[in-house]
Amino acid sequence: MNSTPHLSEREIDSVLIGAPAAGITAHLSQCGHCRQRVAEARVPITRFKAVTLSWSERQSATLPLRSSTAGSMTWKRRAALAATATAALLIGLAIPLTKSELQFAPESAGHRAGSSTAEVAAVSAPALSATMKRNSATAQAATTDVADNEQDEQIARDNQMLQNINQALDNPVESPADAYSLQPVDGHQQAAPLTELN
Amino acid sequence: MQLALNATLTNVEAPERTGSELDDIDALVRTYRPRLLRFVTFAIGDADLAESITQDCFLKAYNGRASFRGDCAVNTWLTSIAMNLIRDQQRLQKFRFWRQARATAIDVNEAANFLPSKECSAESRILIKEQTRQVQAALEHLSVNQRSIFLMRFAEDMELAEIAAAIHMPLNTVKTHLHRALKSVRAQVGGSR
Ligand SMILES: [Zn+2]
Numbered sequence: 001m002n003s004t005p006h007l008s009e010r011e012i013d014s015v016l017i018g019a020p021a022a023g024i025t026a027h028l029s030q031c032g033h034c035r036q037r038v039a040e041a042r043v044p045i046t047r048f049k050a051v052t053l054s055w056s057e058r059q060s061a062t063l064p065l066r067s068s069t070a071g072s073m074t075w076k077r078r079a080a081l082a083a084t085a086t087a088a089l090l091i092g093l094a095i096p097l098t099k100s101e102l103q104f105a106p107e108s109a110g111h112r113a114g115s116s117t118a119e120v121a122a123v124s125a126p127a128l129s130a131t132m133k134r135n136s137a138t139a140q141a142a143t144t145d146v147a148d149n150e151q152d153e154q155i156a157r158d159n160q161m162l163q164n165i166n167q168a169l170d171n172p173v174e175s176p177a178d179a180y181s182l183q184p185v186d187g188h189q190q191a192a193p194l195t196e197l198n
Numbered sequence: 199m200q201l202a203l204n205a206t207l208t209n210v211e212a213p214e215r216t217g218s219e220l221d222d223i224d225a226l227v228r229t230y231r232p233r234l235l236r237f238v239t240f241a242i243g244d245a246d247l248a249e250s251i252t253q254d255c256f257l258k259a260y261n262g263r264a265s266f267r268g269d270c271a272v273n274t275w276l277t278s279i280a281m282n283l284i285r286d287q288q289r290l291q292k293f294r295f296w297r298q299a300r301a302t303a304i305d306v307n308e309a310a311n312f313l314p315s316k317e318c319s320a321e322s323r324i325l326i327k328e329q330t331r332q333v334q335a336a337l338e339h340l341s342v343n344q345r346s347i348f349l350m351r352f353a354e355d356m357e358l359a360e361i362a363a364a365i366h367m368p369l370n371t372v373k374t375h376l377h378r379a380l381k382s383v384r385a386q387v388g389g390s391r
Contacts, residue, residue: 009381009384010377010381013376013377013380013381013384014377016352016380017351017358017373017376017377017380018351018357018358019358019373041384043329044329044330044332044333044383044387045333045352045383047326047329047330047333048329048330048333048334048352048353049352049353050313050326051306051309051310051313051326051327051330052236052239052240052306052309052330052334052353053232053233053236053353054306054309054310054312054313055236055304055306055308055309056232056233056235056236056239057232058308058309058312059232059235059239059245060231060232060235
């Protein structure tokens with residue numbers, strides 16, 4: 001035992017964080033009680049780390065790189081997409097039937113349903129390896145720009161489809177992200193381009 | 199920015215990496231995907247979206263592999279890219295896209311059964327599951343930044359300076375976030391004892 005008071009909870013935290021003041025390190029070297037407190041405080045975090053890695057390894061083992069996003073869509077999202085396609089199909093049927101009963105109606109409907117299908121397909125991410133091969137065929141700087149542009153276009157398409165889905169379903173469901181109170185990052189925390197990471 | 203070499207990686211051997219090693223995308227994904235997926239999943243709390251971001255991250259890393267100078271661990275580099283992608287998602291509000299899809303449950307309970315057998319008693323497994331759930335619950339009440347920083351430090355074993363460099367944040371701010379996160383986590387775990 002030593003004569004200095006035991007570590008506060010915040011000081012214990014600073015040890016776990018890896019930034020203890022010099023006095024704290026000195027105290028720990030002499031106080032078995034506080035070393036024990038630090039060890040006990042570390043246990044749940046170490047367990048969380050082990051369990052979540054185990055979880056992630058199993059996810060990676062059972063869900064390798066997706067050949068298509070559609071393959072791992074949740075059923076609700078699939079249902080939403082199906083509803084969008086159905087809505088598009090109905091609109092496609094309704095418009096030509098309202099205008100006239102010309103023989104082009106089936107083709108028109110098919111075309112519109114096809115557009116919806118194409119939109120769904122556009123949302124699906126391409127197979128990673130296929131994308132890699134395509135991208136690696138071009139100059140790297142150029143591909144980065146192209147990839148960014150494609151990403152922007154993809155996002156625009158995704159957001160457009162979101163609106164379609166929302167209109168089709170008109171069934172607000174709480175966003176999973178809402179639970180995390182996601183906020184735009186502060187200006188000074190803006191992410192830098194990749195080249196600044198190193 | 200110069201990053202200290204991360205010598206604390208626990209699950210991935212980190213021999214000297216060269217650019218050519220990054221050319222093997224299959225090996226890169228095989229080696230680093232579990233940890234990257236974990237980081238993204240528990241940072242954003244959405245397993246579906248995490249899959250997508252993780253995939254984007256490997257694409258971006260592969261395309262930008264020439265910019266990797268080997269002055270930090272590959273895992274640190276990948277985590278930095280992932281963090282940028284997470285922030286991009288926040289900025290672009292792409293999370294809205296998932297409004298109609300419930301978050302895939304991140305149920306880590308089953309995973310506890312596959313831990314190495316040194317803590318294999320049923321009792322300790324129950325405790326492990328409970329504590330993991332408590333840490334997970336505590337993290338859910340943090341901001342994305344705080345969660346991410348907590349994960350970088352305590353799951354990815356990144357040094358404080360590496361975290362500060364990865365998220366372009368002053369070192370003291372990183373420490374402040376870590377203190378808040380840790381206080382929350384310890385209160386959650388301690389409060390249920
Ligand atoms: Zn003491």
